[in-house]
Amino acid sequence: QQQVKQSPQSLIVQKGGISIINCAYENTAFDYFPWYQQFPGKGPALLIAIRPDVSEKKEGRFTISFNKSAKQFSLHIMDSQPGDSATYFCAASSLRGGGADGLTFGKGTHLIIQP
Amino acid sequence: GAGVSQSPRYKVAKRGQDVALRCDPISGHVSLFWYQQALGQGPEFLTYFQNEAQLDKSGLPSDRFFAERPEGSVSTLKIQRTQQEDSAVYLCASSLVPGGTEAFFGQGTRLTVV
Numbered sequence: 181q182q183q184v185k186q187s188p189q190s191l192i193v194q195k196g197g198i199s200i201i202n203c204a205y206e207n208t209a210f211d212y213f214p215w216y217q218q219f220p221g222k223g224p225a226l227l228i229a230i231r232p233d234v235s236e237k238k239e240g241r242f243t244i245s246f247n248k249s250a251k252q253f254s255l256h257i258m259d260s261q262p263g264d265s266a267t268y269f270c271a272a273s274s275l276r277g278g279g280a281d282g283l284t285f286g287k288g289t290h291l292i293i294q295p
Numbered sequence: 296g297a298g299v300s301q302s303p304r305y306k307v308a309k310r311g312q313d314v315a316l317r318c319d320p321i322s323g324h325v326s327l328f329w330y331q332q333a334l335g336q337g338p339e340f341l342t343y344f345q346n347e348a349q350l351d352k353s354g355l356p357s358d359r360f361f362a363e364r365p366e367g368s369v370s371t372l373k374i375q376r377t378q379q380e381d382s383a384v385y386l387c388a389s390s391l392v393p394g395g396t397e398a399f400f401g402q403g404t405r406l407t408v409v
Contacts, residue, residue: 186337212396223299223386223400224338269337279394280351282328285337 183207186270186286194294199257201289203270206251210272214283215244215255218267227268228255260293267291297321299401301387307407308377316372316404320389327370328395329362330386332403338386344370345393377408 185204193199205213214229230237230244230253237244243256257264267290271283300319308314320327325346330338331354340354346367355362359378364370374381384405388398 214396216400221402223388223402225400226397229396271337273395275394275396278350279326279396280343280345281353282330282340282343282351282395283338283398284340287337288335 183210183284184270184272184286186289188289189287190290190292192292192294193260195260195262197260197293199260199264199291199293200254201268201270201291202252202254203272203286204250204252205272205284207272207274207284208251209274209276210284212273212275212279213244213246213253214271215242216269216271216285218269218288224269257291260291262293262295265291265293299387299389299399301385301401301404303404304402305405305407307409310379310408311376312408313373313375314377314406316374316385316406318370318372318387318389318401320368320370320387321391321399322368324389324391324399325393326390326395326398327364328388328390328398329370329372330388330400331356332384332386334383341372341385343395374406377406379408382406382408 216224218224270286327344329341332338343351344364384403390398
């Protein structure tokens with residue numbers, strides 16, 4: 181059972197455009213939703229995270245939008261740059277449960293920003 | 296170093312061989328996680344330590360996989376009698392607080408079983 185579904189699998193955006201990646205989850209116990217960026221040969225790096233008590237969180241060019249009733253959340257990258265080209269993963273975990281079962285990741289989105 | 300350090304970076308093992316993968320978390324971090332990342336996939340949870348206690352090992356795929364963190368800092372993931380399906384990148388992550396928010400990942404160990 182895939183608990184976090186991520187789309188699209190790959191995305192090409194022109195420089196300066198908006199990149200949008202979507203995720204949907206099934207487990208209502210999830211209460212922590214981070215996004216990770218991964219470059220080839222590197223480990224995932226935390227970009228931004230949100231808790232379900234807010235509907236939006238912005239940090240620089242990165243924004244998470246969260247819809248609790250729809251069990252969906254998305255990452256928006258404004259003014260996308262070639263350096264943003266990477267694989268992006270959404271993830272979820274249950275902190276109420278202690279977080280011991282770790283993060284459940286989506287399958288990833290391969291983002292390419294064309295100059 | 297300031298980050299999570301994993302060694303070796305690459306490991307080639309013959310099928311049936313035992314391997315040991317090491318993780319040095321960020322100093323003082325309470326939580327330590329191991330994940331397995333297959334090619335083109337997202338990381339999948341293997342096991343979680345809070346200090347030296349292994350609180351969850353539900354993600355370990357078989358009894359050939361064993362992890363330890365005896366002094367609450369360095370952790371070792373051991374795989375016995377490796378199989379081809381064990382080929383993957385093994386990632387370690389640590390977090391300052393229990394539960395693993397703001398988890399920092401190492402670069403991983405790429406294991407290839409031939």
